[in-house]
Amino acid sequence: MTASSNPCGPALLRWSAQGVPDNWTRLAVAYSAGADSTALLLEARALWPGQVVALHVHHGLQSAADAFEVTARTTCAGLDVPLHVAHVRAMPARGQSPEDAARVQRYRALADLARASRVGVVLLAHHADDQAETLMLALSRGAGLPGLAAMPGRFERHGMHFARPLLEVPASALRAWVEARGVLFADDPSNADTRYTRNRIRQALMPAWDACFPGFRPMLARSARHAAEAQGLLDDLARIDLVSVGEPPSITALQVLGRERQANVLRHWLRVGWGVAPTTAQMEQVLDQVAACRTRGHRIKLKVADGTLSRSGGHLAFDRAGGTAPI
Structure with a gap:
């Protein structure tokens, strides 16, 4: 099937051409009901009709979470896509940030939902802006290669395969496509809260980079890939040395x-x-x-x-x- 004008199309086709897990017969989309995961869900459904399910995690951390679930249920019902929902209480442990606690609970819930739905891989809608923000955050912390590698395109967690096929697709392209289609999606009000470092990067640093280096997002994604490749070589060397020590x-x-x-x-x-x-x-x-x-x-x-x-x-x-x- 050829890709549509949805910017997710070419990215999903590239991802599938690179090989998918052997045991997959269906795939899942981690569906927050935001613009990014909505674009991903629509294109995955178009490319693999009847093989896609949506997974939604209700974190219970903000009042808008109930509205996210309502939007997810409404959109999936209209698309005739099965939706599976998990409710979690992502309360941070001592010394743990709310974001980290939510992330840990989200991946565990997604893996559990995926296994129950008998899918082989979960697609995540992280995009080029997310990757650029992650790299900027790592640089601000003086991170080594693992941090500079930012988010991997493929990984396993809790026994489940996850993939991020949209890491080179700008957020603006995803949102523009969904808005042009008139598809219902939800905006997360916490994205405007500048108490969170990532939001400050998004609102202050990203526009400055855009002004100085238009089109910088794919370049930062490329730098992250180079860092990941270098870290892979160091991991190979570490495995060799671990045999001797x-x-x-x-x-x-x-x-x-x-x-x-x-x-x-x-x-x-x-x-x-x-x-x-x-x-x-x-x-x-x-x-x-x-x-x-x-x-x-x-x-x-x-x-x-x-x-x-x-x-x-x-x-x-x-x-x-x-x-x-x-x-």
């Missing part, structure tokens, strides 16, 4: 490696095994202690993210409250 890492085996490779393999071990990312200052402390650990009585006990990195015999050990790795 072992799990948990041997201190003497780490000392054979250069400082940069020590940092790379330890970051990989902590990220993959425990889901944590040490700060630059924390990693520098760890590397200093690894270098100084030349006697049997040398103790290592350092705070790293939400846990403690310590010496256990001739190896490093990571412990956190509860003592378990994340699911």
Whole structure:
């Protein structure tokens, strides 16, 4: 089937041409009822008729959430697209932002809904503006390559395949198309709240970049892809080094490696095994202690993210409250 004038069309066709999960017979669209996910849902339905379901997560964080669900139900009924809704209470834990809490709950709910709906992949409507904002946010925090890689186009979470086929499509193109079609969609009032850093980037930095560098969004998306490719190579090297240093890492085996490779393999071990990312200052402390650990009585006990990195015999050990790795 050829793509329509919907800007999602070419992007979806490129995504499907790159290969889809082997077990998929139907796909799902994470449908917030906003303009972006509405455009994605309409084009997915057009390209794969009868194979698309919509998944909506009601976060319960704002009064407008009820209206989002009503819009989702109305639009899906008009399109004859099955809609599955999950209600979650995304209350942040201590030290966790409301946005992070909502994100964690959303992905878990989407994965559960997708499995119950017997779909193989969930499409997300993140677009070029979202990718640019993510990269700008990472730059402002002094992030390394994992942060500069921004949002991946494909990933797995909670045992489910997710994909972001629209990362090079501008938000303005999606909204303009939906508005021209006269399709019902909802606007999230929280997007105007400048208490959130991402909204300040959207309202202040993005227009400034537009004025200085028209058409910059695909360029930032390209930079994020380059960072992701470089991080992939570092991950390959870390897996090789992890074979030699072992799990948990041997201190003497780490000392054979250069400082940069020590940092790379330890970051990989902590990220993959425990889901944590040490700060630059924390990693520098760890590397200093690894270098100084030349006697049997040398103790290592350092705070790293939400846990403690310590010496256990001739190896490093990571412990956190509860003592378990994340699911």
